[in-house]
Amino acid sequence: MAGDSRIFMNQDMDIGVTSREPKKIPKQARDDVPIATDRTRLISAEGKKPRQRYMEKSGKCNVHHGNVQETxxxxxxxxxxxxxxxxRFNLLVFTMVYTITWLFFGFIWWLIAYIRGDLDHLEDENWIPCVENLSGFVSAFLFSIETETTIxxxxRVITEKCPEGIVLLLVQAILGSIVNAFMVGCMFVKISQPKKRAETLMFSNNAVISMRDxxxxxxxRVGDLRNSHIVEASIRAKLIKSKQTKEGEFIPLNQTDINVGFDTGDDRLFLVSPxxxxxxxxxxxxxxxxxxxQLEKEEFEIVVILEGMVEATGMTCQARSSYMDTEVLWGHRFTPVLTLEKDFYEVDYNSFHSTYETHTPVCCARELAQSRREGQLLGPLPSLGRDTGTAGEEEEEEEGLSGANGTAGEGKEEVPV
Structure with missing residues (x-):
């Protein structure tokens, strides 16, 4: 019976198979072991105190640095x-740097003209000024803009009879090039940052715990909405939970690695479909x-991090999300989203976050492994994908198995399911 159930459980994961409501559930599962639902989890979570997230669903870390002395x-x-x-601050700095630079050198050009007496000989055709047609601060400011932007x-033209003007021209040309390189480079990096690429990388709203193999x-579940792929994508996860050591030291927000395939290479993803x-x-x-x-009583947060290079730009991109303990659904499985159409596979993102209930033992993994080592029998698992049979037939089959086994299960502790 258990072997048949595992077959049907595996069939639910095949491409193109959609979840179906179980027609009939064996009597033991109906009477003794109710399957956890979202509502039961919500009721159990009502007694929990509201907690601050370490990381938002969008990937923003809720950590602020205060009392920083070495600014x-x-x-x-x-x-x-x-x-x-x-x-908004970046654009303000960009505008202010150029404006202040132009005003500063414009003032120097006006000061040279004022000291040389060019402003007093504007009508004297025999006078050779430092900068022709410079009649005041406004014209000096315009000449500064023309010089730095090479318009x-x-x-307005500088003359060869003004050595101090020639030196100032060289200084402004060099410093202007440095300012251009610095500010344009800053804006280019700001624009080309791959943060927005992470907006098209999706994480499921909930995490689930169920049987697999x-x-x-x-x-x-993770997915990518764009047709351009993330190159060398990798995934990792951290458990954020407060901890107290054996010596009595309290460690808030202790980080523990969650193995998602690092030792087998399964953490390297080919993220074409979810x-x-x-x-x-x-x-x-x-x-x-x-x-x-125990899961309903624990307080923890799971942080997941997806990294890779953007195929279009070659820059590294990182997307983050997290799951609180109330967002981990026990006894659920993700609904398949991939179907085979004519000449292509289609992904239905309407079902990306959807889950359905599946029969899962309520005991911990340690107890489950111990029971298998001791040869104990698990109760019959319901076949969620089964199309034939009625409740009476399933009960008769269950009774037949019990009769065939005799009293083999007597005297053994039953694992809760």
């Missing part, structure tokens, strides 16, 4: 500081001794 460190890396500014309208697994990322709950997993009942 000069930001100025030591001025380029990165400007790139990290918000767009050259041809009306006869093992309890924690799973979540993928279900699976974490096998084994002896090395932080969820090894966590049952469904």
């Amino acid at each position: 000069y460190r930001y100025l030591s890396d001025l380029f990165t500081t400007l790139v990290d500014l918000k767009w 050259g309208y041809g009306h 006869e093992k309890l697994c924690l799973m979540f 993928l279900i990322i699976s974490h096998e709950i084994n002896e090395k997993s932080p969820f090894w001794e966590m049952s469904r009942t």
